[in-house]
Amino acid sequence: MVREHISLKEAWELLKAHWGNRDPLVKNVPLSESLGGLLAEDIASPVNVPHYPASAVDGYAVSSNSTARATAATPVVLNTEKYQWVNTGAFVPPQYDSVVMVEDTSLKNDNLYVYISVPPGANLRPIGEDIVKGQIVAHFGDEVDPNLMALFYAVGLRELPLLSKPKAIFIPTGDEIVPRKPEESPAGLPPGKVMESNSIMLEGMFEQWKIPFVVGPHVKDDPEKLKEVLADAVDKYDLVLIGAGSAKGKRDFTANVIEREGQLIFHWVLMRPGRPALLGTVKDKPVVGMPGFPMSTMVVAWSVVYPLLQLLMKGNFDENKILDEAIRVRDKLSLPLLISHSSPQGISEWLRVKVVRLRDKKYAWPISGGSSSMRATADSDGFALIPPKIYECPKGKEIEVRLTKEVLWEKRVLFQGSDDPAVAQLVSFVRKRGADLVIRSVGSLGGLAALARGEAHLSAAHLLDPKDMSYNDTYIASFKPISDKWKRFLLFYRQQGFIVKRGNPKKISSIQDLARGDVRIVNRQPGAGTRVLLDSLLREEGIESASVKGYEDQTMTHLDASCRVAWGMADVALGIKFAADALGLDFIPITEEPYELVIPEEELTHPGIEALIDSVSDSKFIEKVKRMGGYRWP
Ligand SMILES: Nc1nc2c(c(=O)[nH]1)N[C@H]1C(S)=C(S)[C@@H](COP(=O)(O)OP(=O)(O)OC[C@H]3O[C@@H](n4cnc5c(N)ncnc54)[C@H](O)[C@@H]3O)O[C@H]1N2
Ligand code: MOO
Numbered sequence: 001m002v003r004e005h006i007s008l009k010e011a012w013e014l015l016k017a018h019w020g021n022r023d024p025l026v027k028n029v030p031l032s033e034s035l036g037g038l039l040a041e042d043i044a045s046p047v048n049v050p051h052y053p054a055s056a057v058d059g060y061a062v063s064s065n066s067t068a069r070a071t072a073a074t075p076v077v078l079n080t081e082k083y084q085w086v087n088t089g090a091f092v093p094p095q096y097d098s099v100v101m102v103e104d105t106s107l108k109n110d111n112l113y114v115y116i117s118v119p120p121g122a123n124l125r126p127i128g129e130d131i132v133k134g135q136i137v138a139h140f141g142d143e144v145d146p147n148l149m150a151l152f153y154a155v156g157l158r159e160l161p162l163l164s165k166p167k168a169i170f171i172p173t174g175d176e177i178v179p180r181k182p183e184e185s186p187a188g189l190p191p192g193k194v195m196e197s198n199s200i201m202l203e204g205m206f207e208q209w210k211i212p213f214v215v216g217p218h219v220k221d222d223p224e225k226l227k228e229v230l231a232d233a234v235d236k237y238d239l240v241l242i243g244a245g246s247a248k249g250k251r252d253f254t255a256n257v258i259e260r261e262g263q264l265i266f267h268w269v270l271m272r273p274g275r276p277a278l279l280g281t282v283k284d285k286p287v288v289g290m291p292g293f294p295m296s297t298m299v300v301a302w303s304v305v306y307p308l309l310q311l312l313m314k315g316n317f318d319e320n321k322i323l324d325e326a327i328r329v330r331d332k333l334s335l336p337l338l339i340s341h342s343s344p345q346g347i348s349e350w351l352r353v354k355v356v357r358l359r360d361k362k363y364a365w366p367i368s369g370g371s372s373s374m375r376a377t378a379d380s381d382g383f384a385l386i387p388p389k390i391y392e393c394p395k396g397k398e399i400e401v402r403l404t405k406e407v408l409w410e411k412r413v414l415f416q417g418s419d420d421p422a423v424a425q426l427v428s429f430v431r432k433r434g435a436d437l438v439i440r441s442v443g444s445l446g447g448l449a450a451l452a453r454g455e456a457h458l459s460a461a462h463l464l465d466p467k468d469m470s471y472n473d474t475y476i477a478s479f480k481p482i483s484d485k486w487k488r489f490l491l492f493y494r495q496q497g498f499i500v501k502r503g504n505p506k507k508i509s510s511i512q513d514l515a516r517g518d519v520r521i522v523n524r525q526p527g528a529g530t531r532v533l534l535d536s537l538l539r540e541e542g543i544e545s546a547s548v549k550g551y552e553d554q555t556m557t558h559l560d561a562s563c564r565v566a567w568g569m570a571d572v573a574l575g576i577k578f579a580a581d582a583l584g585l586d587f588i589p590i591t592e593e594p595y596e597l598v599i600p601e602e603e604l605t606h607p608g609i610e611a612l613i614d615s616v617s618d619s620k621f622i623e624k625v626k627r628m629g630g631y632r633w634p
Helices: 008-019 146-154 198-209 223-236 254-261 294-314 322-327 374-379 421-432 444-452 473-477 511-515 529-540 558-567 577-582 607-616 619-628
Strands: 003-006 026-030 059-062 076-078 084-086 098-101 105-108 111-114 136-138 159-163 168-172 213-215 239-243 263-269 278-282 285-290 331-336 348-358 361-366 382-386 398-403 412-417 436-441 459-461 486-500 521-524 572-576 586-600
Touching: 003 008, 008 263, 008 278, 008 294, 059 111, 136 146, 168 198, 168 223, 198 213, 198 239, 198 294, 223 239, 223 254, 223 278, 223 285, 239 294, 254 263, 254 278, 254 285, 285 294, 294 322, 294 348, 294 374, 322 398, 331 361, 348 374, 348 398, 348 412, 412 444, 412 607, 421 436, 421 486, 421 577, 421 607, 421 619, 436 607, 444 459, 444 473, 444 529, 444 586, 486 558, 486 577, 486 607, 511 529, 521 529, 521 558, 529 572, 529 586, 558 572, 558 577, 572 577, 577 586, 577 619
Parallel strands: 003 263, 168 213, 168 239, 239 285, 412 436, 412 459, 521 572
Antiparallel strands: 026 159, 059 084, 059 098, 076 111, 105 111, 263 278, 278 285, 331 398, 348 361, 348 382, 382 398, 459 586, 486 572, 486 586
């Protein structure tokens, strides 16, 4: 009976029921080839180390009795029968029970003057001081590292019983997949084709886990072919991973083929992403169906494949530690959310999170992006697994964050404000100054509000007040009295204009054109400076927003808006030149606006802010942004 829609915990129970408690496979490996291997048994030392009493210092072996009451002022004097020179590590003959360091002595006419009294055993490593014969020096499951190799060599072990690591194979599937070859390039790929990138990710994960892994042949969406490749794979490998084809698409055959060739154990795990994950067995070998999206493949590798590998190797795994090991967590912290989050009920949800410290308190927030997004994963500091019971996570609710990257808590600043690609260029300049900058594009007004709530180190705004054509003053004043302590820095002027299809097919040149009826716009979110600008331009011309087609369609960034124009979902967006250039679109300048950084006075001494302020006047930064086009320095 296939179990469907089960929790991760239930999936683990099924894994253990099928592959737990089997005797691990063991092989004897020469010591010189054992690095990274896992011990299959406890190892007891056959000898004592050291096997003779050894001096720990350069000095003189003496009897401790003979040094009694010696001081710097009243040394004892020993004749040649009462001492013997020993180097560090040398044998100390049985008539001596201690060693005096050479610097606590002087030698005159073969007489040794000792200026210190030493207790029995001083500076002496007795037999078995490090390792006693028969003592267990390493345990089942320990990884052989360079120190253990030296230890084993020293006690005379030349071969080690190691757990036999399972060999895994990944079979990418899908008609749309372009198999991995160095000469394959995504440039010019026809629509629908996808670079096979999951195998290189899994290769990296397995390498970090130190488990052998190969990429099998790419299989098209053809169940007969998949059956053939799978049959060969289960003969040669201990674990088979099948890429994609795990959900409900017309060309999703993985579950079907496993069912026909063996037994399907479970399908659909109550986890997002990774929900279509499935597990089966063919000829007693485990076969895992990995949902195709990169993030889905990754979380299924962590939560199903890695535990399975541990079972195959050791017969068991610790449920409390398994994910941390799989993810290679650096640090685990319970952190309050900086923004609220809705998680699906009854499903564990993997979040990609970023973190920051604001006034001595650490916070986390989820980054948006679907399971297809590799960029969101790249951008994250770590992950959080929201349990199925929890669905509404209000701001401030603590979540458990597994950090995978090093975070410069003291030097990291959080920018919340207007979206601008030039600000994104600042990150590397700030990092080169030893600090760090994290950007959340929440619009100009959203940024100022975040600043007022103490949820950002700095913000940026370009908010026009049509009443007096001033920028930012009115809006900043609305956050009084707290905004009295905000410093403003004019970063640059930038052009705003119409982003239109190449060649401007709809001949859009003025604001009036937006109300023409045959023109569809894409707007920005309320609170974005660009939206405020659009509203003010419309008002100036006496145009009702209701008469502008697409006014309600919102995007969060200039690039998103530009994408919509590129896809033909809109004819025009108001935005900056860079966004038009990035997608090969035309740009018609409409106005120029000041773009100001806003920084609370108290943050000016934050090392991250100091690095940022230094960076904005860096000529290399200015040159770089000028080259992007559409920016002017005052
Ligand atoms: N009607 C439903 N549709 C989908 C469901 C569902 O429950 N009902 N689940 C969705 C979820 S969640 C996921 S995840 C995907 C998983 O689908 P499959 O495992 O069947 O994978 P495909 O549809 O074949 O591919 C998904 C996506 O991933 C790309 N892909 C596949 N292999 C690779 C690879 N090796 N490297 C890079 N990218 C890869 C593929 O091209 C697709 O874009 O199904 C949802 N649908
Ligand atoms: O659950 Mo799917 O694996 O989100 O993308």
